[in-house]
Amino acid sequence: MANNRDITIYDIANELNLSSSTVSRALKNHRSISKKTIKRVNEMADKMGYTPNELASSLRNNKTKTIGVLISRLNRPFVTSLISGIEETAQKAGYNVIIAQSHDSYNDEVTLAQALYNSRVSGIICSLAMETTKTNHFDQFIKKDIPLVFVDRVPKDFDTYRVMIDNYSAGYKATNHLIEMGAKRIAHIGGLKFRNIYKERERGYRDALKKHNLPIDEDLIQHVKSMSYDEGEKATNKLLDMDNPPDGIFTSNDTTGVAAIQVAKQRGLIIPDELKIIGFNNDPLSQIIDPGLSTISHPAYEMGKTSSKKILKHLKKSDKKSITEITFLNTEIIVRGSTKTN
Amino acid sequence: MANNRDITIYDIANELNLSSSTVSRALKNHRSISKKTIKRVNEMADKMGYTPNELASSLRNNKTKTIGVLISRLNRPFVTSLISGIEETAQKAGYNVIIAQSHDSYNDEVTLAQALYNSRVSGIICSLAMETTKTNHFDQFIKKDIPLVFVDRVPKDFDTYRVMIDNYSAGYKATNHLIEMGAKRIAHIGGLKFRNIYKERERGYRDALKKHNLPIDEDLIQHVKSMSYDEGEKATNKLLDMDNPPDGIFTSNDTTGVAAIQVAKQRGLIIPDELKIIGFNNDPLSQIIDPGLSTISHPAYEMGKTSSKKILKHLKKSDKKSITEITFLNTEIIVRGSTKTN
């Protein structure tokens, strides 16, 4: 049942009294091969059940049809949509996608980057682990001119492709919206500050307050480690326990935003009258919760598509030189019941 | 900057005046090599920045360290958890995971199965596309003794590993719970009947009704194509528009369950007093919606882990023979506000 050897181009060649090179060329419709031979070869290949060995081909050509994707973890809607976009675009171009989860651990990220390198991926797309501050483990890709795209959680200084949103202006927009809806004392729940995206969103938040001459109260700014639901609950409780609690909260993701809504509801606060909340990402949760969570749409799927395209385009080019290219995708504000009554 | 050739074992061998075979063995701590040589080789490898070429190794050994995963689409919580489980288990064993999305299209599934085969995956885990009824495209894996695991959406007749839940008993449990909570006229929103999991859940539903001497009204059974939110809304509206509407609904996933809740709320029905709803999957949505959606927990992550383990175990075995092994994982009923008042 098992281990019957694979059919190779040699087997086809033997059967047709041709050379393996002719068969190889025929299978790729090489123009130097007669139509008749091409037809014969293809028919025989079908008949014999030939399947090309991509491995051998990759080794010989020194390139694989594989893109490596290194992300924190799969179970977040943003990541899922991102990968969907990556995978669909890659698939259309005949590329496979290998997925590796760092679980937000720097050590795992280093190991996995190496594993992806060893399996000779043609390109790599990475959204950094929460913990990661050094990025030496990616240098090898640049050295070998393997296109590297950082997406969303990108390092600050690394000359390569980066696909991201303008987190500063998104943070500004979100905060500004709360102000426009009448909030005067606005809190912020964000991620660790060395992760640039969170820092930028916070910067936007601060600038929006300044712009409207609202004071910045450091006690109203909560940094949480993993932006989980539990952390969101805790942070919200802390905020609402204050003597002078906020009347608006901008959370840097929807999970904590939803947590904030739940906590506020449990405490009997009326949303949005007494407390306005805006999140970030436009996760499915945000429209299911009652009231709906206003949020910033994060074009995850588009970011995935764009990342794949950068890789594919780079692989087509012949002039090899190091590249720095930052692509910003647009965000939109999505207004729901958590900030505005119908 | 680019294209500096990779360091190979030959380069190391040259540098140390050894043969490539010695280096190869040293790098794998082969017992026939002296400790001293092993040390020298490893140090030199580090120094020169050697990275093994898995591609060459795979070709030579005729096996890859890669598991292929073929699923419908990534953006469903069930699938995400499934893959998380697969990937983590695989990663620990030094395996990569290649992901391919069929988008529930039979044709794509056939193409992708072939692509995975061509890239010589060591094993394949598949959850069938909604459309798929024939499974010939998987025969090649069996022929080559490449372990194949079907998970969740499994074919009825295919002698291989299958990892699934007992959908019949889960459907029975869910329906039974509605009855126990007092529902007398229970509807069902399920998927296409040729997809076995939906058929089985429906069978459980029917038998639970029978068991309690409740009549089965075919009008109360809705089959929808993709179990999407929109379809859930439509189906629910249809049911509630009946002259004699149901007082309970069992939906075969949470997305349609949540849709049912929303529709019922919009219509001013009181849940669970006037209408009890139970879903399937225990998606994050189900606990966020208000009232919480009672549901059947689907051990997705566990199913992923189990699937990976089946593959890894099979690869270790030496006695190659075709295998039929069905693993059932447990489901649990999770009771929330949509069926029971606190």
Next chain:
DNA sequence: TTGTAGGCGTTATCAA
């Protein structure tokens, strides 16, 4: 239009 020959990097077999 087709064939010959060598090599991609690794590893297993056999010999030393």
Next chain:
DNA sequence: TTGATAACGCCTACAA
């Protein structure tokens, strides 16, 4: 304990 050699399956420069 180490080395020489061939092979995994494919592709391409060169030759015919």
